Amino acid sequence: xxxxxxxxxxxxxxxxxxxxxxxxxxxxxxxxxxxxxxxxxxxxxxxxxxxx
Amino acid sequence: xxxxxxxxxxxxxxxxxxxxxxxxxxxxxxxxxxxxxxxxxxxxxxxxxxxxxxxxxxxxxxxxxxxxxxxxxxxxxxxxxxxxxxxxxxxxxxxxxxxxxxxxxxxxxxxxxxxxxxxxxxxxxxxxxxxxxxxxxxxxxxxxxxxxxxxxxxxxxxxxxxxxxxxxxxxxxxxxxxxxxxxxxxxxxxxxxxxxxxxxxxxxxxxxxxxxxxxxxxxxxxxxxxxxxxxxxxxxxxxxxxxxxxxxxxxxxxxxxxxxxxxxxxxxxxxxxxxxxxxxxxxxxxxxxxxxxxxxxxxxxxxxxxxxxxxxxxxxxxxxxxxxxxxxxxxxxxxxxxxxxxxxxxxxxxxxxxxxxxxxxxxxxxxxxxxxxxxxxxxxxxxxxxxxxxxxxxxxxxxxxxxxxxxxxxxxxxxxxxxxxxxxxxxxxxxxxxxxxxxxxxxxxxxxxxxxxxxxxxxxxxxxxxxxxxxxxxxxxxxxxxxxxxxxxxxxxxxxxxxxxxxxxxxxxxxxxxxxxxxxxxxxxxxxxxxxxxxxxxxxxxxxxxxxxxxxxxxxxxxxxxxxxxxxxxxxxxxxxxxxxxxxxxxx
Numbered sequence: 275x276x277x278x279x280x281x282x283x284x285x286x287x288x289x290x291x292x293x294x295x296x297x298x299x300x301x302x303x304x305x306x307x308x309x310x311x312x313x314x315x316x317x318x319x320x321x322x323x324x325x326x
Numbered sequence: 327x328x329x330x331x332x333x334x335x336x337x338x339x340x341x342x343x344x345x346x347x348x349x350x351x352x353x354x355x356x357x358x359x360x361x362x363x364x365x366x367x368x369x370x371x372x373x374x375x376x377x378x379x380x381x382x383x384x385x386x387x388x389x390x391x392x393x394x395x396x397x398x399x400x401x402x403x404x405x406x407x408x409x410x411x412x413x414x415x416x417x418x419x420x421x422x423x424x425x426x427x428x429x430x431x432x433x434x435x436x437x438x439x440x441x442x443x444x445x446x447x448x449x450x451x452x453x454x455x456x457x458x459x460x461x462x463x464x465x466x467x468x469x470x471x472x473x474x475x476x477x478x479x480x481x482x483x484x485x486x487x488x489x490x491x492x493x494x495x496x497x498x499x500x501x502x503x504x505x506x507x508x509x510x511x512x513x514x515x516x517x518x519x520x521x522x523x524x525x526x527x528x529x530x531x532x533x534x535x536x537x538x539x540x541x542x543x544x545x546x547x548x549x550x551x552x553x554x555x556x557x558x559x560x561x562x563x564x565x566x567x568x569x570x571x572x573x574x575x576x577x578x579x580x581x582x583x584x585x586x587x588x589x590x591x592x593x594x595x596x597x598x599x600x601x602x603x604x605x606x607x608x609x610x611x612x613x614x615x616x617x618x619x620x621x622x623x624x625x626x627x628x629x630x631x632x633x634x635x636x637x638x639x640x641x642x643x644x645x646x647x648x649x650x651x652x653x654x655x656x657x658x659x660x661x662x663x664x665x666x667x668x669x670x671x672x673x674x675x676x677x678x679x680x681x682x683x684x685x686x687x688x689x690x691x692x693x694x695x696x697x698x699x700x701x702x703x704x705x706x707x708x709x710x711x712x713x714x715x716x717x718x719x720x721x722x723x724x725x726x727x728x729x730x731x732x733x734x735x736x737x738x739x740x741x742x743x744x745x746x747x748x749x750x751x752x753x754x755x756x757x758x759x760x761x762x763x764x765x766x767x768x769x770x771x772x773x774x775x776x777x778x779x780x781x782x783x784x785x786x787x788x789x790x791x792x793x794x795x796x797x798x799x800x801x802x803x804x805x806x807x808x809x810x811x812x813x814x815x816x817x818x819x820x821x822x823x824x825x826x827x828x829x830x831x832x833x834x835x836x837x838x839x840x841x842x843x844x845x846x847x848x849x850x851x852x853x854x855x856x857x858x859x860x861x862x863x864x865x866x867x868x869x870x871x872x873x874x875x876x877x878x879x880x881x882x883x884x885x886x887x888x889x890x891x892x893x894x895x896x897x898x899x900x901x902x903x904x905x906x907x908x909x910x911x912x913x914x
Binding site: 280284285289290292293294295298299301302303304305307310311314 | 516518519522523526529542562566567568569570571572733736737740741751752753755757758759760761762763764765767783785786803808857858859860861862863864865879883884885887898899900901902903904905
């Protein structure tokens with residue numbers, strides 16, 4: 275539940291950032307990877323990709 | 327052809343692509359059509375085709391026929407050559423080839439070759455000139471034969487393939503194999519690693535069975551490819567159907583032939599016990615070759631039935647040999663070897679910096695995975711939460727001998743319509759090297775608890791949605807945080823069983839249910855909330871309503887969160903900006 279004294283701009287408060295990621299190599303195999311490669315090569319986001 | 331023709335045949339040649347699994351011991355070919363994958367049997371009816379070539383009076387034999395020649399014609403029979411490909415002579419281990427043609431240093435340079443009597447022996451008894459065949463040439467002949475078998479079956483010329491290779495195959499090995507394939511008339515579309523291929527085949531099958539769910543679940547899978555002369559293990563993070571290999575482990579001496587040796591020893595001892603005057607069949611090359619062939623057949627029979635019989639005509643000194651072996655005897659004799667499979671598989675988990683509790687599935691691939699004891703050893707060694715997928719433990723398991731070829735066939739069907747440049751562009755490092763989350767992202771539950779939404783080792787960008795039920799309703803605070811997985815170890819005295827401990831004791835029951843007063847060690851996976859990333863307030867949720875939380879992690883690791891009540895209007899949306907570069911260290 276929400277504490278009564280909790281407030282934030284537009285009810286959202288950003289507190290800290292995600293820890294630095296690890297660079298790893300994906301296996302270029304399977305339908306889901308091919309979809310990922312398509313998005314990446316055409317610089318599309320998930321929702322843009324879905325519309326096409 | 328008119329110039330208006332939309333499809334220019336010269337630019338887009340018709341491909342017929344297959345999946346090809348090329349192993350040291352066996353090779354397989356598979357094809358996918360209309361969403362169905364099948365492993366193709368060659369003209370001898372074999373789906374597991376021995377990777378063996380033999381030359382008998384000027385004629386070439388391959389597969390099972392060639393394998394039989396190891397007894398009569400060992401020096402002109404070439405076997406176990408896949409791992410010799412693209413390697414220098416000094417780097418290869420020739421021991422698997424001991425019973426057949428021995429590898430020699432190629433006169434053409436650094437590579438490995440075999441010297442065989444390929445041409446027919448002249449009528450006057452004078453032996454013809456022997457041929458020196460490089461491993462690359464042997465591979466070309468083997469692949470050409472596989473291509474022919476596939477073409478005959480499909481009724482059209484097979485001209486392209488996805489070929490599986492071990493996860494530690496070097497670039498030199500790949501380029502030699504790729505050259506051999508093109509000489510055999512096969513356009514190599516892509517190399518994929520054996521464990522990934524096996525997992526792809528398994529996941530494709532799962533997709534068909536539980537139709538409805540679109541993307542596969544996030545899971546950590548151990549794929550153990552247990553072959554004839556070697557075994558390879560890979561720890562794979564499967565995230566929404568995208569695979570990342572976290573660690574691999576290899577053993578170049580452990581495999582099905584290690585199990586065959588146990589049966590050979592056993593049979594040889596029994597033979598000498600029964601025939602006191604007979605010489606040791608292991609000392610005679612031909613007798614040993616007969617024993618080796620039969621031991622493999624007996625082992626295969628023992629994977630299916632409880633008993634099998636050795637039966638060899640004229641094993642040694644003209645004496646026939648018959649012996650019945652039952653499975654439990656074999657498992658007793660092979661206990662040490664069987665346990666080393668478990669150890670190898672566990673070592674891969676450690677290499678990946680994981681705990682055995684993190685493993686969701688263990689997929690057994692490769693011919694040796696048919697051995698029931700290997701699967702049952704794994705089942706008792708790993709926690710119950712880990713599902714072991716093998717014929718002995720799962721009724722729906724795919725034949726492990728076929729997994730690699732099936733996966734390759736699926737991949738071949740996915741990319742056979744692509745242009746070469748397109749395949750190349752998709753497999754470049756620019757596309758494959760991706761940031762993976764170091765920690766899981768999820769919601770804080772209760773005081774310190776944590777519920778995972780996006781697991782660790784998930785590649786960005788990623789989008790995941792979770793729903794939380796709000797029983798009481800009203801205003802809700804959603805706290806998004808990074809989670810830390812801990813392994814809690816408690817020693818538990820069973821005598822003082824309280825309510826909580828009872829539940830845990832039940833879970834461990836079959837492991838050691840008769841350990842009387844021994845304090846029992848209970849290991850559990852516990853999630854704790856770490857760094858809080860963001861907070862969002864959702865106001866006026868209905869009693870018993872549901873709040874949907876969508877987490878979008880972008881490629882730059884900025885996180886966008888959208889929270890809204892299911893069926894409600896509006897919602898809260900906010901972004902946690904990407905990490906600053908300086909957090910990366912001050913080195914730059």
